Amino acid sequence: MAVASTKKKSAQENVLLKAYTHMLKLRVAQQELVKFYLDKKIFSMVHFYIGQEAVAVGVTDALTPNDKTMGNHRSHGHYLAKGGNFRALICELLGRSNGLAKGKGGSMHMIDKSVNFAGSTPLLGSVAPLAAGSAFEQKYNKRGTVTAAFYGDGASEEGVVYETYNLAGLYKLPVLFVIENNGLSINSRIKDRRAPGYDLKKIVEGYGLTYERANGNDYHDVHDKARALVEGIRANHKPAVLECMVYRHMAHSTPLTEEKYRNDDTLEKRQQHDPVKNLAGELIASGVPEKKLVALEEELRASMQSDIAFALKSPYPKKKELYTDMYSN
Amino acid sequence: MAERILKFSDAIKEATDQMLAEDKRVYVLGLGVPQGAGGTTNGLHEKYPGRVLDTPTSEASLTGLAVGSAIAGLRPIVHHDRVEFSLLAADQMFTQAAKWNYMFGGGNPVPITIRIVVGRQWGNGPQHSQALYSMFGAVRGLKVVIPSTPYMAKGLLIAAAREPNPVIILEPRWLYGTKQDVPTEMYEVPLSKAKVVRKGKDITVVAYGDGLVSSLEALDIIGSKASVELIDVVSINPLDIATIRKSVAKTGRLLCVDTTSEAFGIGSEVIAGVMKTQTLKVKPVSLACPNVPCPTSTSLTEFWYPTKVDIANKVLSMLKKGGVKQKLSFEELHLAPSLTLK
């Protein structure tokens, strides 16, 4: 018994360590990008994902590699969580020809079909019907896979998103809508954008979909709820909405901790709920040596810095590339 | 009177402030307007409580609400931060606001102003930098203008807000940092008229918005090598072709500068309008962006927009004069200008 439970404990610890590694990868990637952005090396609009890592990783860990995910303007984390390639990402941000979209898209346009990250678009709300369309194909071809869409509380206010809940419910599509509710749409606070008594749970359930709310700062809560929802979706093709309450640690699209509009989600609160720091604390409390986590971070950072160095030496697209790729052959 | 140099964005804010003060029916609606909308509305929500309103991220519905309130007699100024975002409200702009008066046989004004920012800027790419001018020009029932200077930005907004019809103002974000001497008092710039900016006799250059500013800079490069008549299109709906024809009748040469793809561009429309009634000394030219989406990498956008040097050289070559060689810096190519206009 004792041996079995120790084994189980260490297996759990391994799972958690893996999740932590993924979240840390997202965090370190963003931190490296911040430095870069401040050095004025990136000429692509960047939206930083710092603080929301538990959502991307918690949800993606509940999926199989064959499931698909799609995202919005803030999708570096969504992409990396799906097993994305940081080197190709940074090449894209630097406008190089070996980037994810050959430099044509930039930061708001992540795509990598090799890991089933099916694309991201900054037009708010558009990802909901697009992901429903992906799920439609999965159902149509009886693939048994699902699609998860990531978007924010701002995007969730677009009419097309509500229309899509109905449509996805009508066609019984295997789709998971993940709302990252950070309370902000650029600098507009949610309380200035929602009717008193607005209740997303009632709305979603009113469309016949399943609704869950998770603490998006907590990997466990996100992961457990996402897993249960995905199981439900696979079993009965009933689409679901997972609303994750998170903090956007930085300004909308600059790496500053701009405080002017943030009376509710103060810097102190954000730091207190930092998902990466808190998971590290949990691991240390369960006996993982802190040294190990520090080494892990150093290793990730070194690897990313070498990716950045590679990207900086990568070629730019040639002028003739302007005219390629508009149509498929 | 002493000069008062104002930024493009501040000129918009001043016009908005003055309209809010002048007319109780005026209110401002749009995502983020209390926080400033690029410096064009900040502070106004405190000065005019309840009249500068934040919205849900719901373009279709907020625009429709504004149209409905205009039909009922208010005078909303709506702000959309990019053309692409405004497209979610296409029905409300193109099919509701634009047709309401006509389809009810008149007597049903829709006094709404919709400010839409055109997103030319580094790093914006295919989904954030479309201009789509021709789309707005093609919809009957709208008045559509493009300000090219802080002076125009203020005067056009005041004219639009006092107008009984739906007016779309397509504001090039590229120009938000440009500066100019702007009068303190309220004034209108007529909505449906082109403007001769510089008189000349050899060639007519027709431009608008960001391209107008590049054309002004091109004139400095050309210097005394050619006498250029520069026309600011100002209004693309309706298009004031008469002013352009009059100029071309004098010069016999026509160059149009477009800061969007050539296909279905304003240049094509101007050239068609002129050629129907006039014969030119040389073939008309439209200097425009390539017929592909605008990419993100600066190594590609470098070739996307016509520059002041391109414009100068095109003018000189149409006059069979030698061109100039001038290499533009990264900043000149990719960063929005902050120059002070005359």
Ligand SMILES: Cc1ncc(C[n+]2csc(CCOP(=O)(O)OP(=O)(O)O)c2C)c(N)n1
């Ligand atoms: C249709 C549309 N309207 C407006 C915008 C401008 N915009 C870009 S990001 C953003 C805020 C979005 O907030 P949310 O969806 O909550 O995502 P977050 O940025 O908080 O991650 C806005 C308003 C847009 N990209 N698309």
